[in-house]
Amino acid sequence: MKRAQQGVALITVLLIVALVTVVSAAMISRQQLTIRAVGVPITQRQALHYALGGERLAQALLQRDALAGNPAQPLDHLQEAWAKPLPAYPVDGGEIQVRIEDVSGRFNLNSLLRDKQVDQNAVQRLQRLLLRLDIRAPYAQRLADWLDADQEVSGEQGAEDGAYLLQQPPYRAGNRLLADASEMRLLLGMSDEDWRKLAPWVSALPAQAPLNINTASALLLSTLADPLTPDSAKVLVAARGAQGYPDVAGFLSQSALAGMGVAAQGLSVGSHFFTVTTLVRLGDAQRVVQSTLQRDAQGKVHVLGRDFSQRWPQVSKPVKKEQ
Known part of the structure; x- marks a missing residue:
C-alpha cells in the first residue's frame, strides 16, 4: 500500500512538472510575440524618421543649388550635385539611400x-x-x-x-x-x-x-x-x-x-518640382517614402505630399524604337 501511494505521488509530481513546463513555454512564446509586436512598430517608426531625414537632406541640396544661382530663373541639369547618385548613409542597424528626380523632365x-x-x-x-x-x-x-x-x-x-x-x-x-x-x-x-x-x-x-x-x-x-x-x-x-x-x-x-x-x-531650362525617394533599411525591415517637393522663386523648398506605396528601385522599362 505504501509503495502504491508513493507511485501515485510521483506521478502527480511529474504531471505538475509537465503542466508547469507547458504553461511556462506558452508564457515565453507569448512574451516573445508581444516583444516582436511591440518592436515592429518601433522599428517602422524609427525608419520613418530616418526617411524624413533623407527628405530634409534633399531639401537642403535643392535649396543650396537654387541659392547658388538665380532662384527665380533656375538653370537645372543632370550634372548638378542633386541629380547625381548619392552614397548610402550608414545608421545604427542599417542604412539610408536617397534619390532626387526632376519631375519637370517628364511630360x-x-x-x-x-x-x-x-x-x-x-x-x-x-x-x-x-x-x-x-x-x-x-x-x-x-x-x-x-x-x-x-x-x-x-x-x-x-x-x-x-x-x-x-x-x-x-x-x-x-x-x-x-x-x-x-x-x-x-x-x-x-x-x-x-x-x-x-x-x-x-x-x-x-x-x-x-x-x-x-x-x-x-x-x-x-x-x-x-x-x-x-x-x-x-x-x-x-x-x-x-x-x-x-x-x-x-x-x-x-x-x-x-x-x-x-x-x-x-519649355524651360530650370525646374521647380522634384520627387525624393528615400529607402531605409533597418535589420530585416525596410521602408520607402517618396516625397514631392516644390522649390519656389526664393529658393525655399516645400513638401507638397508623401507617398508610402512606392518601391525601390523604380526602373523605367525599355522603350521600343519608332518604326
Whole structure:
C-alpha cells in the first residue's frame, strides 16, 4: 500500500512538472510575440524618421543649388550635385539611400489645359509620346476631355460623362486637373499594360509647369516634333554638354531642330518640382517614402505630399524604337 501511494505521488509530481513546463513555454512564446509586436512598430517608426531625414537632406541640396544661382530663373541639369547618385548613409542597424528626380523632365499631363482651354500643342506632344511607347489608344483626346470643364466630346474618340456613366461601376469625368498621374488609369479604355508603359514618363504638375529640356530624356524631347525620333533626339541630349542649355533659344537653334517649327511654349531650362525617394533599411525591415517637393522663386523648398506605396528601385522599362 505504501509503495502504491508513493507511485501515485510521483506521478502527480511529474504531471505538475509537465503542466508547469507547458504553461511556462506558452508564457515565453507569448512574451516573445508581444516583444516582436511591440518592436515592429518601433522599428517602422524609427525608419520613418530616418526617411524624413533623407527628405530634409534633399531639401537642403535643392535649396543650396537654387541659392547658388538665380532662384527665380533656375538653370537645372543632370550634372548638378542633386541629380547625381548619392552614397548610402550608414545608421545604427542599417542604412539610408536617397534619390532626387526632376519631375519637370517628364511630360506634364495637366499641360493639356492652359487658361481653362485645351492646348492643342500639348495634346500633339502627348499623342507623339503615346506613339513612341507603342500605345495606340486615343488617350490624349480622352485626357483633354477629362481635364476640361465642359461636356463637349473632343472629336470621335474623346469621352465625357456619357461614356463613363455606362461603365461598371459608373462614374463621371474629372473635369479638373489631375492631382496625381495615376488618375490616368480612370480614362476610358486605359489598360494596365498601357499605364505601366506610360507611368515612368509622365507627371501631374500645375498646368503652367513646363518641360525642362535639360533633364528630359531623348524620348521626351522627341515628342516636340513629328520628324524627331528617340534616336535623332539623342543629338539634342548630347548637345546639352556638362552645363545644359543656358536658355530655350539656344536649344531651339540646334541644327537637329531646323525647319521643324518647334515652339518655345511649354519649355524651360530650370525646374521647380522634384520627387525624393528615400529607402531605409533597418535589420530585416525596410521602408520607402517618396516625397514631392516644390522649390519656389526664393529658393525655399516645400513638401507638397508623401507617398508610402512606392518601391525601390523604380526602373523605367525599355522603350521600343519608332518604326
